[in-house]
Amino acid sequence: MVRFEAVGLRYLGSGPHAGAWGPEALTDVTFALPRGSFTWLLGPSGAGKSSVLRLMHLAIRPTRGEVEVLGLRLARAPRNMLPAVRRRIGVVFQDFRLLPYLSVFDNVALPLRLAGRPEASLRADVTEILRWVGLEAKADASPAELSGGEQQRIAIARAVVTRPDLLVADEPTGNLDSRQARRLLALLREMNRLGTTVVVATHDEDLVARFPAPALFLHEGRLHDPDNARGLHADSATDDDIG
Amino acid sequence: MTTLARRRRYSRDPLGLRRALSGPLLPGLVAAMALLAALAVAGAQGAAALAQRWQRGAAAAVTVQLPEADAAQTRRALEALRAMPDVAEARAMDEARLAELLRPWLGGTGGLPLPAVIELRLANPRADPVLVGDRLAAVVPGALVEAHGLWVQRLAALAQSLRWLSWVVLVLVAGVAAAVVAVATRAGLAARRDAVEVLHGLGARDSDIAGRFARRLGLMAAGGALLGTAAAVPALALLVDLASPWTGAGAGGSRAAGGWAALPWPALAAVPPVAFLVGWATAQLTVRRWLRHLP
Numbered sequence: 001m002v003r004f005e006a007v008g009l010r011y012l013g014s015g016p017h018a019g020a021w022g023p024e025a026l027t028d029v030t031f032a033l034p035r036g037s038f039t040w041l042l043g044p045s046g047a048g049k050s051s052v053l054r055l056m057h058l059a060i061r062p063t064r065g066e067v068e069v070l071g072l073r074l075a076r077a078p079r080n081m082l083p084a085v086r087r088r089i090g091v092v093f094q095d096f097r098l099l100p101y102l103s104v105f106d107n108v109a110l111p112l113r114l115a116g117r118p119e120a121s122l123r124a125d126v127t128e129i130l131r132w133v134g135l136e137a138k139a140d141a142s143p144a145e146l147s148g149g150e151q152q153r154i155a156i157a158r159a160v161v162t163r164p165d166l167l168v169a170d171e172p173t174g175n176l177d178s179r180q181a182r183r184l185l186a187l188l189r190e191m192n193r194l195g196t197t198v199v200v201a202t203h204d205e206d207l208v209a210r211f212p213a214p215a216l217f218l219h220e221g222r223l224h225d226p227d228n229a230r231g232l233h234a235d236s237a238t239d240d241d242i243g
Numbered sequence: 244m245t246t247l248a249r250r251r252r253y254s255r256d257p258l259g260l261r262r263a264l265s266g267p268l269l270p271g272l273v274a275a276m277a278l279l280a281a282l283a284v285a286g287a288q289g290a291a292a293l294a295q296r297w298q299r300g301a302a303a304a305v306t307v308q309l310p311e312a313d314a315a316q317t318r319r320a321l322e323a324l325r326a327m328p329d330v331a332e333a334r335a336m337d338e339a340r341l342a343e344l345l346r347p348w349l350g351g352t353g354g355l356p357l358p359a360v361i362e363l364r365l366a367n368p369r370a371d372p373v374l375v376g377d378r379l380a381a382v383v384p385g386a387l388v389e390a391h392g393l394w395v396q397r398l399a400a401l402a403q404s405l406r407w408l409s410w411v412v413l414v415l416v417a418g419v420a421a422a423v424v425a426v427a428t429r430a431g432l433a434a435r436r437d438a439v440e441v442l443h444g445l446g447a448r449d450s451d452i453a454g455r456f457a458r459r460l461g462l463m464a465a466g467g468a469l470l471g472t473a474a475a476v477p478a479l480a481l482l483v484d485l486a487s488p489w490t491g492a493g494a495g496g497s498r499a500a501g502g503w504a505a506l507p508w509p510a511l512a513a514v515p516p517v518a519f520l521v522g523w524a525t526a527q528l529t530v531r532r533w534l535r536h537l538p
Contacts, residue, residue, distance in 0.1 A: 059444060061538050080448070082538065087446035097441050101259040110257055111445050158445075 001070065001197050002033040002056055002166065008064030009051055009221075021063075025051045026221045029065075033199065035165075038192040040208055041201040043218035049201040052218065053170045056199060057091045058082050070165055087115055090159030090196075092169035096151045098143040098158070104130070105139040108157045115162065129157045133187060149180030156184065160191055167191055169200045173207060185211050257442065258452070260459045263434040269427045269460075270467030273420055273522070277471030277514050280416045284510040285479045287409035289486060294402035297395050305363040305372045306336075307379060308387040316383055317359045323382040324363065329375060331366040335359065420518065421525040424460050428529040431456060443537050453530040457523045464522030468515040479506055 009026040013019065026048045033039055041049050054060045055067050058074060067074040072085045098107050105126055112122045130136040133153040135146075143151055152172060159167060169188060173181035185200075185207060192198040202208065208215065217224040309320055317335055324333040341360055365372070376388030432439060439452055483505045 057444065059538065079538070083446045083448045085446075086444065089446075091444060097437070097444075099257070099259070099438050099441060101262065102257065106257070110442070113257065114442065114445055114447050114451065 001035040001037070002199070003068040004029050004031050004052075004055070004065070005068075006030055006065035007055065007062045007067055009048075009055070009060070010063045024063075024221055026055075026062075029218075029221075029223050031216055031223060033197060035197055036192070036195055038189065038198045038213045039200070040213055040215035041199055041218065042203065042208065042215050043224070044203060046220075047218040048221040049203075049218055050170055051221075052216075053091075053168045053199065053201050056166070056168050057089045058086050087111065087162060088165045090162070090164035090167040092152070092155050092159050092167070092172045094171040094174040096143075096148075096155040096175075098151060098154060100143055102143075103139065104135065104141050104143060104146070104154055107143060107154060108161055111158060111162045125161060129161045133157045148175045149177070149183070152176060152180070152184055153187070156187055160196070164196060167196050167198045169198070171202055172200065173202065173204055178206070181207055182210065256455075258435050258438050258455050260431060260435065260455060264427065264431045264456075264459050264463065269423065269463050270470065272423050273464045273467030273518055274471035274474070276416050276420045276423075277468035277518060278475045279471075280413055280468075280514055280517075281472045281475035281479065281511055283409045283412040283416065284514070285475075285482070285507055287406050287413070288507040288510060289483070290402045290406035290409060293486075294399045294406060297399035297402060305365060305375070306389045307333075307361040307363060307376075308389065309359040309361070309383060310385055310387070311356070311358070317361070320359075320361060320379060320383045320386060323379055324361065324375075327375060327378065329365055329367065329370045330363055332362075332364040334362050336362055417517075417521055420464065420521050424464060424522045424525040425529045427463075428456055428460060428526045429533070431460075432530065432533050439534075440537070443534070449531050449534045452534060453527045456530045457526040460526040461519040461523035465515045465519035468518030472511055472514045476506065476511065479511075 007026055007029040008024055010021045010024050013022050029048075029052065041052060043049050051060070055062060055074065056069055058069065058072075061067075062075055065075070070085050070088055072081065099110070102110070108129060109122055109126045112125060117125075127136060127139070130139055133156060135150060135153055135157070138146060138150065143154065146154065152175070156169075156172075159169075167188070172188070173184055176184060181204065188198055188200060189211060307320065307324070309316060321333055321335060324330050338357060341357055345357075363372075363375070365375075372388050372390035376386065379386045379388065442452055480503050487505065
C-alpha cells in the first residue's frame, strides 16, 4: 500500500540559497504500511512528518531511495502517471486549503468533477458526504462563513468524497479545540473502518492517547525505531472500541 | 433558483478565473493590437492589388519606336537588342495590337503610317534605358526609347515591399499580443496559485488546468480583437475609398457603395479567431511551463 525504502530527501534552497541543496530533511526512512491500517506519524516540529506525508500524497519526489504508493514507484514514475494516483489519495491539511470563492458544495464536489463525474450522479454523493460530516445544511455557504472545525470537516468531506484508498492528514487538529479534534478523529477512524488506509501526523499526545494505534516516530529526519526495522510500532493497543 | 444558477456557474470555473482574469486591460490591449492588425491586413491586400495592377501595366517596361521602319530594319533592331546583356527580352509588337492600343486616341488607324514598336524587358530594372537607346541608335538611326514603364515598375516594387512590410507588422503585432497574454497568464497564476496547487494536489492534469486558463484568455483576446477590428472598419472603408482611383475598385458605377464592398472582409473576419488562437496557445504554453515546477 505505502512503502518507503531508504528514503532520503533534500529540498532545493530558495532565496539566497537558490539552486543549492539544503540539508537532508529525511535520512534512510524505511517502513511499510499495510492496506487498511491506521497509523500515527509522531515527532516534534521539524522532525520531517510533513515531508513523509508530502511524499505519500505525491507532492514531492524522494531525493534517494524509493517510495511506493498504491503500486506507483514515485522515484522514477513519469510525471503524467501521477494525477491518476493522486485521485486515489485524500489529503487533509492543517490549514484546510478550501477554495474561498467556491461554495461548500462546490469545494466538496471538486474531486468528483476533476474525475469527470457527471453532475447528475455527483449531487447525491456530495450531499451524502456532507450529511456524514454533519454539514448538509451549509452546502450553499461560503467556507469563510464557517468555523474552523466546520471548515476542517468540509476539508475531510472533500478528501473522502471519492472513497480514496489512502487518506493522509497533516496536523488536522492543529487549528481546532479539543472537542472538535475528537470529533474529527472519530470521522477519520470511521473512514479507516470502512477500509481506507489512514495516516495522521500530529504532535498532540492527548489525541494519540485517546485513539491508540500503531505509530511511526520521527526524530530529526530519521525513523526513531530501534526495535522494529519495518518502522511499525509493535506494542499498539487494539483500537476498534474508540468512538 | 439563484443558488442553482450560481452553482452551475461556479462548477464550470473551479479556479475562479472569471474574477482573477477580468478587467478591461487585456481586451483593451488586444483591441488596440487587432486594430493595427486590421490596418496591416488591409494594407497588405491594398499594396498587393496596386502592385499587381501596376505590374500588369509595366509588362513592357521599355518600348522602342522605329519611325518609318521596314521589316529588315526592325529585324536588325531586334537582333541588336537581343545581343545586349541588359535586355532580358525584346519582342516586336504586331500591328493589330498597336492599332488596338491607339484606337482610343486616334480612332481608326486606317491609312496612317504606324511606327514599328518593340517591347523590351530589362534584365535589371535599375539599368539606364538611355544607354540602351544610344547603343541602338548607332545601329538603327532614328530609334526612340520610351521608358515610362520603368517608373511604373519601380512603383510596383515599392508597393510590393509595402506588402511585405505589412506582413512583418502583422507578425510583430501577433508577437506583442502573445507577450501581453503571457503576462496576463502569469498574473492569473500568481492570483490563483493556491487554487492551482489545490487542484493539482487533487489530481488535476496539466491539461485540465492549462485548458481552463487557455479558454478564458482565448475568449478575452477574441473579444478584444472583435472590438478592435470593428473600430478599424470605418477607417479602412475611408482609405479604400480614397485609393479606389488607383486600384480600380471604384470604377464602373460601384462608387456608391463606397469602400465597404472593397474591404478585405474574409481577412478582417479572421482577426478575432486568430486572436483566440494566439491567446489560447500562449496561455497553454505559459501555464504548462509554470506547472512543470510542481511534481
